[in-house]
Amino acid sequence: MSVKYRHPRAALTVDCVVFGVDEEDLKVLLVERGLPPFQGSWALPGGFVHLDETLEAAAARELAEETGIKAPALEQLHTFGGLDRDPRERVVTVAYFTLVKLSDHRVRAATDARDARWFPIRAPPDLAFDHAEILAFALERLRTRARTRPLGFELLPPKFTLSQLQRVYEKVLDRPLDRRNFRKKLHALELVKPLAEMEQGVPRRPARLFRFDANRYRSLEREGFELQL
Numbered sequence: 283m284s285v286k287y288r289h290p291r292a293a294l295t296v297d298c299v300v301f302g303v304d305e306e307d308l309k310v311l312l313v314e315r316g317l318p319p320f321q322g323s324w325a326l327p328g329g330f331v332h333l334d335e336t337l338e339a340a341a342a343r344e345l346a347e348e349t350g351i352k353a354p355a356l357e358q359l360h361t362f363g364g365l366d367r368d369p370r371e372r373v374v375t376v377a378y379f380t381l382v383k384l385s386d387h388r389v390r391a392a393t394d395a396r397d398a399r400w401f402p403i404r405a406p407p408d409l410a411f412d413h414a415e416i417l418a419f420a421l422e423r424l425r426t427r428a429r430t431r432p433l434g435f436e437l438l439p440p441k442f443t444l445s446q447l448q449r450v451y452e453k454v455l456d457r458p459l460d461r462r463n464f465r466k467k468l469h470a471l472e473l474v475k476p477l478a479e480m481e482q483g484v485p486r487r488p489a490r491l492f493r494f495d496a497n498r499y500r501s502l503e504r505e506g507f508e509l510q511l
Contacts (some may be wrong), residue, residue, distance in 0.1 A: 302384040437448065
């Protein structure tokens with residue numbers, strides 16, 4: 283049985299904010315639009331939701347189609363529904379975000395994206411639509427998350443130094459952290475376990491290696507905590 287709606291409906295899109303961490307900085311994945319509106323401008327990966335797919339499936343599809351990236355987990359961020367956010371028609375978008383390790387993901391532009399590239403979060407280009415607002419919202423959420431949930435499990439090798447873990451937090455929070463205070467709080471959480479191994483092949487005194495306690499990590503993710511960095 284078909285139903286005809288008496289009232290006009292807004293179009294629905296999804297947009298993906300993908301943050302990445304490498305040795306240099308915290309970065310965001312952007313695409314260069316190949317079609318109007320804002321042709322040639324940089325934007326977040328995203329597009330219109332098909333009638334036969336969920337929001338989560340649409341976000342994963344658009345991200346894969348436009349950048350070649352299949353993110354392990356996309357978390358719903360917020361709904362943006364400004365009246366003039368899209369010049370084509372009334373469009374509401376549901377934004378998703380995630381944090382990935384850059385070296386694990388090869389970027390490849392496709393479909394209506396002319397290019398796809400990582401940009402330092404400190405110096406993104408001018409963005410199409412209201413994507414600067416979405417990016418700012420996602421960055422604040424990521425930094426709040428860093429203080430209330432553990433980071434690093436997907437971003438570090440299985441064995442890592444505490445200095446490496448601290449650098450991940452410093453990149454996300456965009457500020458230096460006190461080494462002694464960071465380690466004191468980390469040990470209080472019982473999140474990492476020391477190994478009977480040291481760094482190899484470094485031009486300085488080798489540091490002890492650690493690993494995440496996977497069970498403790500998952501418990502903290504569920505329960506939340508306050509790191510107060």
